[in-house]
Amino acid sequence: MLRTSIFAAAALMAALLVLVSGATAGQLALQQTVTRNTSAASFPVTITTAAGKITIRKRPARIVSLSPTATESLFAIGAGSQVVAVDDQSDYPKTAPKTTLSGFTPNVEAIVAYRPDLVVASYDPKALVSALDRLGIPVILHAPATSFKGAYQQIRQLGMVTGREPAAARVIGGMKSKIGKIVKASRSRASGLSVYHEISPDFYSASTKSFVGKVYATLGLENIADAADSAGTGFPQLSAEYIVSASPDLIVLADTVCCGQKPSTVASRPGWDRISAVRTGSIVRIDDSIASRWGPRLVSFFRAMSSALARL
Amino acid sequence: MNATAVRATAVRPRGIAPVWAGAAVAFLLGSIAIGVAVGPIDLGLEGISSSLGERLRIPGITSSLSRTEESILWEIRMPRVVLAAVVGGMLSLAGATYQGVFRNPLVDPYLLGVAAGAGLGATLAIAYLPDGLGGQQALPAAAFVGGALAVFLTYSVGRSTGRGRDTTTLVLAGVTVASFFTALQTFVQQQNADTLQQVYTWILGSIPSSGWSDVVLVLPYVALATVVILVYRRVVDVLSLGDEEAASLGVDVGRVRLILVVAATVGTAAAVAICGLIGFVGIIVPHAIRMVAGVGYRALLPLSVIVGAGFLVLADVIARTALSPAEIPLGIVTAFFGAPFFALVLRTSRGAA
Numbered sequence: 078m079l080r081t082s083i084f085a086a087a088a089l090m091a092a093l094l095v096l097v098s099g100a101t102a103g104q105l106a107l108q109q110t111v112t113r114n115t116s117a118a119s120f121p122v123t124i125t126t127a128a129g130k131i132t133i134r135k136r137p138a139r140i141v142s143l144s145p146t147a148t149e150s151l152f153a154i155g156a157g158s159q160v161v162a163v164d165d166q167s168d169y170p171k172t173a174p175k176t177t178l179s180g181f182t183p184n185v186e187a188i189v190a191y192r193p194d195l196v197v198a199s200y201d202p203k204a205l206v207s208a209l210d211r212l213g214i215p216v217i218l219h220a221p222a223t224s225f226k227g228a229y230q231q232i233r234q235l236g237m238v239t240g241r242e243p244a245a246a247r248v249i250g251g252m253k254s255k256i257g258k259i260v261k262a263s264r265s266r267a268s269g270l271s272v273y274h275e276i277s278p279d280f281y282s283a284s285t286k287s288f289v290g291k292v293y294a295t296l297g298l299e300n301i302a303d304a305a306d307s308a309g310t311g312f313p314q315l316s317a318e319y320i321v322s323a324s325p326d327l328i329v330l331a332d333t334v335c336c337g338q339k340p341s342t343v344a345s346r347p348g349w350d351r352i353s354a355v356r357t358g359s360i361v362r363i364d365d366s367i368a369s370r371w372g373p374r375l376v377s378f379f380r381a382m383s384s385a386l387a388r389l
Numbered sequence: 390m391n392a393t394a395v396r397a398t399a400v401r402p403r404g405i406a407p408v409w410a411g412a413a414v415a416f417l418l419g420s421i422a423i424g425v426a427v428g429p430i431d432l433g434l435e436g437i438s439s440s441l442g443e444r445l446r447i448p449g450i451t452s453s454l455s456r457t458e459e460s461i462l463w464e465i466r467m468p469r470v471v472l473a474a475v476v477g478g479m480l481s482l483a484g485a486t487y488q489g490v491f492r493n494p495l496v497d498p499y500l501l502g503v504a505a506g507a508g509l510g511a512t513l514a515i516a517y518l519p520d521g522l523g524g525q526q527a528l529p530a531a532a533f534v535g536g537a538l539a540v541f542l543t544y545s546v547g548r549s550t551g552r553g554r555d556t557t558t559l560v561l562a563g564v565t566v567a568s569f570f571t572a573l574q575t576f577v578q579q580q581n582a583d584t585l586q587q588v589y590t591w592i593l594g595s596i597p598s599s600g601w602s603d604v605v606l607v608l609p610y611v612a613l614a615t616v617v618i619l620v621y622r623r624v625v626d627v628l629s630l631g632d633e634e635a636a637s638l639g640v641d642v643g644r645v646r647l648i649l650v651v652a653a654t655v656g657t658a659a660a661v662a663i664c665g666l667i668g669f670v671g672i673i674v675p676h677a678i679r680m681v682a683g684v685g686y687r688a689l690l691p692l693s694v695i696v697g698a699g700f701l702v703l704a705d706v707i708a709r710t711a712l713s714p715a716e717i718p719l720g721i722v723t724a725f726f727g728a729p730f731f732a733l734v735l736r737t738s739r740g741a742a
Contacts, residue, residue: 179579181579182579277590279595280598280716281590304714305712305713306715307712307715308712313712313715314715314716314718315715315716316428316429316709316713316714316715316716317598318430318598319430319713319714321457321460322430322461347460347464347465347468347598347599347600347601347602348460348464348600351456351457
């Protein structure tokens with residue numbers, strides 16, 4: 078039944094596409110029509126997340142997002158109007174209804190006060206999921222993705238549960254094609270080059286095991302943190318001697334917001350003037366939040382890397 | 390060697406037996422040599438000695454190290470070894486001083502709320518100082534102000550009831566102030582979840598690879614504190630007998646205790662500000678020396694500086710090489726290797742101590 082209704086929705090969308098393409102009706106009208114029709118047809122929806130199988134009976138209208146990544150994804154797939162509250166770390170997009178709710182130290186009463194019909198979290202502290210479960214509030218637990226596949230899957234699931242599956246598919250398709258183009262154009266430049274990704278000024282880095290590390294691996298860059306990640310945590314702390322000696326060709330600063338790091342502070346560190354990236358000025362500043370999330374802005378990360386590679 | 394030591398301590402119960410002084414200095418020099426020679430990057434003994442020879446202007450010797458290796462040796466590794474020595478010496482000296490002044494063997498350099506106050510200061514700096522002001526540069530100063538404020542409060546609270554004479558009151562006041570500051574610090578952290586990781590690093594303690602600038606920053610405070618404490622080292626022995634006895638021997642107990650506590654606190658706060666909380670050094674080193682050498686404070690205090698310096702240099706070698714090229718937080722190393730070692734010393738010297 079679910080499959081047929083999705084089929085019907087897809088067919089309807091295709092028909093609408095034919096109808097309005099070329100016309101000046103505008104994309105917004107198209108999107109709204111599609112949404113109304115799909116949402117009417119595709120519930121209840123059952124998905125499987127880290128918190129187990131959950132069934133959403135009807136299209137949610139009061140979503141609380143405790144995950145900054147989920148907030149970005151929900152707005153990107155056009156489900157922003159269904160979101161009533163987002164946590165205190167959800168700073169993108171600016172139109173998201175930011176509250177004082179915390180995803181790190183969640184207060185169940187404060188969450189319930191928003192009368193949510195769906196809660197999205199990236200993390201389950203203090204038995205948040207089971208507490209909401211007892212109150213009959215469905216929770217989607219989307220833990221930090223460790224691969225692009227996992228990140229796309231989360232966007233797809235958010236599309237399913239909000240009745241915006243086609244929009245989610247479009248977002249994912251757009252991400253894949255943009256990233257594909259960037260990778261294709263940059264791979265030859267990246268080959269043979271090494272990168273150091275900095276999470277904090279005490280040299281915590283991200284290896285290929287981590288989600289950000291996958292960005293570098295996809296571009297074909299060699300990640301100097303890999304040699305230090307024997308434990309496989311994805312986030313080893315490197316020693317300064319090693320970084321200077323490895324002399325990476327690119328340095329990516331993901332600690333510009335938290336810790337005020339910039340190319341000049343990096344260059345002034347003792348011994349760092351010997352590093353290739355410092356000598357060629359190949360130091361990329363990336364917003365901490367883009368580098369620590371796994372949502373639609375992954376494309377911006379790839380863009381920043383591609384322009385840095387183009388300058389090299 | 391043991392026989393000599395026993396004889397020496399029997400003849401001069403309070404002085405430094407030459408054999409222990411020699412052993413301590415040899416331990417420190419050995420630690421420094423290992424600290425300079427060993428690191429995540431293998432520079433080779435020949436390379437290091439040739440570079441050293443060139444810097445010492447020994448004729449005919451030129452460094453065989455590349456420019457990058459020179460940078461690693463002189464701008465990253467050397468300052469880190471020196472900083473570890475300075476901080477280790479200070480923390481164990483402060484620990485020994487507090488233990489003597491408060492006649493409590495369990496006291497560590499973080500008593501009186503120094504660590505909690507410095508922690509709050511550092512957390513506030515990390516969380517609220519705008520980037521333009523450079524939270525990193527302001528961090529030591531903020532930690533120092535917080536630590537000093539906590540000690541001032543502890544002293545005020547302690548004095549108001551015990552008039553500064555009763556050490557138990559003062560220790561209790563320290564615990565109270567520390568709890569209060571820790572609560573404030575935790576609250577600020579909770580409000581700024583995005584900076585949690587930095588605070589976490591700070592709590593675990595580490596010797597930063599920040600070059601000579603941190604050495605220059607911390608050295609004046611540590612040097613001043615060390616000189617003051619060592620000048621008063623004989624008085625600590627008198628204080629350790631008890632306030633009444635000390636007073637009857639003509640010591641102005643309140644004044645001397647204040648001077649010693651302020652000196653130990655200034656040095657500790659400076660060290661904590663740069664390196665975070667490095668546990669165990671201040672307790673383990675003085676007690677190990679006491680158990681092995683069986684000396685009074687007059688000898689214990691200078692020995693603590695030397696042995697503490699060597700101990701932290703060695704611990705930092707483990708921190709930066711055990712998982713090379715990854716690092717282990719230093720606080721974990723000092724506790725992981727310090728605790729079993731301490732247990733061993735405790736067992737083997739129970740009779741002597």
